[in-house]
Amino acid sequence: MIEVLGGELLVALVLAAFVTYLWRGLGVALSGKLNVKSAIFEWVACVAYALLAGLIARMIFLPSGPLAETALPDRVAAAALAFTLFFLTRKNLLIGVSSGFALLVLLTLGRGWAG
Amino acid sequence: MSSAGSPAKAALRGLRVGFGVPMCVLAASFLGFGALVRESGMALWQGLFSTASAWALPGQVALVELHAVGAPPLAIVVAVGLSNARLLPMVITLMPYLADQNRPRWQYYVAANWVAVTGWAAALRACPGMVAEERLPYFMGYSMVLWPASLAGTAIGFALAGAVPVAVSLGLVFLNPIYFMLVFAADVSSPPRVAALVLGAILGPLLFLVTPDWSLLLTGVIAGTVAFLALHRRR
Numbered sequence: 001m002i003e004v005l006g007g008e009l010l011v012a013l014v015l016a017a018f019v020t021y022l023w024r025g026l027g028v029a030l031s032g033k034l035n036v037k038s039a040i041f042e043w044v045a046c047v048a049y050a051l052l053a054g055l056i057a058r059m060i061f062l063p064s065g066p067l068a069e070t071a072l073p074d075r076v077a078a079a080a081l082a083f084t085l086f087f088l089t090r091k092n093l094l095i096g097v098s099s100g101f102a103l104l105v106l107l108t109l110g111r112g113w114a115g
Numbered sequence: 116m117s118s119a120g121s122p123a124k125a126a127l128r129g130l131r132v133g134f135g136v137p138m139c140v141l142a143a144s145f146l147g148f149g150a151l152v153r154e155s156g157m158a159l160w161q162g163l164f165s166t167a168s169a170w171a172l173p174g175q176v177a178l179v180e181l182h183a184v185g186a187p188p189l190a191i192v193v194a195v196g197l198s199n200a201r202l203l204p205m206v207i208t209l210m211p212y213l214a215d216q217n218r219p220r221w222q223y224y225v226a227a228n229w230v231a232v233t234g235w236a237a238a239l240r241a242c243p244g245m246v247a248e249e250r251l252p253y254f255m256g257y258s259m260v261l262w263p264a265s266l267a268g269t270a271i272g273f274a275l276a277g278a279v280p281v282a283v284s285l286g287l288v289f290l291n292p293i294y295f296m297l298v299f300a301a302d303v304s305s306p307p308r309v310a311a312l313v314l315g316a317i318l319g320p321l322l323f324l325v326t327p328d329w330s331l332l333l334t335g336v337i338a339g340t341v342a343f344l345a346l347h348r349r350r
Binding site for chain 2: 008009010011012013015016017019020021022023024025026027028030031032034036039041042043044045046047048049050051052053054055056057058059060061062063064065066067069070075078079082083086087091093094096097100101102104105108109112
């Protein structure tokens with residue numbers, strides 16, 4: 001039965017779901033004990049933002065997965081354009097993300113034609 | 116304190132706010148995941164199970180890639196656990212703004228399963244100004260747009276794998292980091308948190324070159340602590 005469902009992969013999927021929930025559940029358990037105005041709470045928030053920024057920067061500069069097939073200068077240019085247009089349009093998310101998307105697609109296509 | 120009128124109306128408001136750019140970005144990101152699932156030889160239901168249960172994209176991508184190269188389950192689980200450690204400080208930071216003393220605590224343990232970056236950022240923006248009883252319904256309403264959209268994205272990406280030009284599917288995957296980058300650049304204003312974002316963005320890729328597995332955790336603790344010590348003011 002286990003083999004039919006994917007054997008080791010099924011084990012990995014279930015355990016991955018479990019460890020992922022563990023972080024979330026632990027967060028709820030710990031959260032009741034912290035005052036929002038306390039220094040520890042602010043430190044935890046700083047750690048959360050640093051983790052997220054690190055993750056996002058890694059996805060742009062050193063991605064794993066499909067994005068690794070794109071070129072670094074193309075990703076940086078697309079991110080820079082998205083950032084610039086976002087603030088020029090008074091924080092219009094649609095324009096920001098779609099311009100980044102469009103530039104990366106065009107640059108990647110361009111490399112395909114050039115190569 | 117703003118009020119939508121009732122908890123049910125707050126949930127509807129959450130649905131409406133999620134419906135639009137956030138929903139499209141999430142669906143597009145999971146298109147990329149669905150395609151990756153198929154290219155790695157996994158079944159659709161396995162990809163859907165991953166999206167439904169874990170719903171944390173970087174860990175899901177790590178799982179699929181490690182499985183594709185034949186890594187044992189234990190190695191996969193450790194990598195996923197490390198990559199999802201961010202959820203702990205995220206949940207701790209969000210919970211006070213979802214809190215309602217009249218609500219049974221188990222509901223928060225259930226709701227925590229839907230804490231992911233997009234909904235987290237949206238709730239941190241909207242919930243502090245809401246009456247207590249409407250906060251959790253708003254967050255869940257918002258998440259109940261994004262979560263089905265992620266499942267649909269996974270399925271459609273699986274079905275379309277190979278049918279869409281590679282450049283377009285890569286662009287869709289790129290929407291995710293771009294969206295998060297803009298949301299944080301727009302939302303975060305307190306000096307220590309801005310410093311944490313900037314330091315984290317610099318340290319994240321650098322530490323990844325040194326120690327891929329531990330880089331995120333180290334980035335969070337080092338950049339977060341430095342930013343906090345340098346700029347936090349006692350109130």
